[in-house]
Amino acid sequence: MIEYIKGEITDLTPTYAVLENNGIGYLLNISLNCYTFLQGQSNCRLYVHEAIREDAHILYGFADRRERELFLLLITVSGVGAGTARMILSSFRPAELEQIIATGNDSQLKAVKGIGGKTAQRIIVDLKDKINAVGDSLLIQATPSSEHFDEAFAALVTLGFPKQAAQKVLKKLYGENPDLAVDVAIKLALKML
Numbered sequence: 001m002i003e004y005i006k007g008e009i010t011d012l013t014p015t016y017a018v019l020e021n022n023g024i025g026y027l028l029n030i031s032l033n034c035y036t037f038l039q040g041q042s043n044c045r046l047y048v049h050e051a052i053r054e055d056a057h058i059l060y061g062f063a064d065r066r067e068r069e070l071f072l073l074l075i076t077v078s079g080v081g082a083g084t085a086r087m088i089l090s091s092f093r094p095a096e097l098e099q100i101i102a103t104g105n106d107s108q109l110k111a112v113k114g115i116g117g118k119t120a121q122r123i124i125v126d127l128k129d130k131i132n133a134v135g136d137s138l139l140i141q142a143t144p145s146s147e148h149f150d151e152a153f154a155a156l157v158t159l160g161f162p163k164q165a166a167q168k169v170l171k172k173l174y175g176e177n178p179d180l181a182v183d184v185a186i187k188l189a190l191k192m193l
Contacts, residue, residue, distance in 0.1 A: 005061070006045040012038055017061055019046060028061030029082075032090035037063040051082055060086065065150050066094045077126045079119045088112050101131045149174050152185040161193055169193055 005028070007021035014035045018025045028046055030038070038044055046061035047068045060082065062068040067089060074085035091112045092100065100108045101124055109120035149170055156166035169189045173180055180188075 002048040002050050002059070004045050004047045005059075006043075008043050009038060009041060017046065019044070019061075026059060028059045029086060030061045031067070031086050033067065033093055034061060034063045058082070064094075070094055070097060073127050073130055074123065077119075077123050079122060084114050084119075087114060098131045101127050104128065148180065148182050148185065151182045152189065155182070155186050156189055156193070165193060 005019050005021055005026050007019040007026070009017055010020045010025060011018035012035070014032055016027055016029050017034070017038055018027050020026075028048065030046070034046070046063065047065055049060040049062070049068055049071060051058045051060065060068075060071065062071065071082075071085050071089060074080050074088060075082055080088075088097065088109070092108075099105075104124050106117065106120040106124055109115050109123060110117055115123075152170055153163075153166055156170070157163055166189065169192045170185060172192075173185050173188055
């Protein structure tokens with residue numbers, strides 16, 4: 001599995017970006033949010049999801065782990081493929097999408113091209129418990145060291161702690177000290193959990 005690709009942006013359109021790394025150009029399908037993030041940059045790091053099918057190997061690129069996580073959740077919903085998930089992520093920022101799902105606002109989802117009433121309701125029913133509360137996601141995005149937060153959060157979840165408990169503790173720690181190192185945050189969180 002490819003975690004991310006870091007390199008020079010050689011081609012950028014609203015639907016894909018080409019990153020050159022060690023003489024190889026990788027075409028990554030992106031959302032409009034990612035396109036906005038990449039504008040004006042010459043080098044970047046995109047998180048990757050690789051879809052392997054009989055007839056193709058397709059790479060999807062994301063500006064951050066949160067966007068990739070939402071994409072992966074969306075494609076688990078019956079009737080939502082990679083193209084539809086990318087369309088949804090192009091229509092809403094990750095925090096907005098989390099809020100829509102958490103509050104059960106299917107009318108906003110139905111406004112996305114290709115999403116009908118049943119699919120919108122299925123997305124909400126299937127993902128509501130998996131999406132963080134609105135306030136949590138906004139706080140995480142407002143945290144200056146969100147990459148540190150994400151790494152510490154992933155480590156705690158891997159160690160077997162519940163996502164909500166880990167997130168609550170890390171929010172408190174990073175709220176008090178936004179520049180906290182990942183290893184220190186994990187050690188402090190272990191004492192609080």
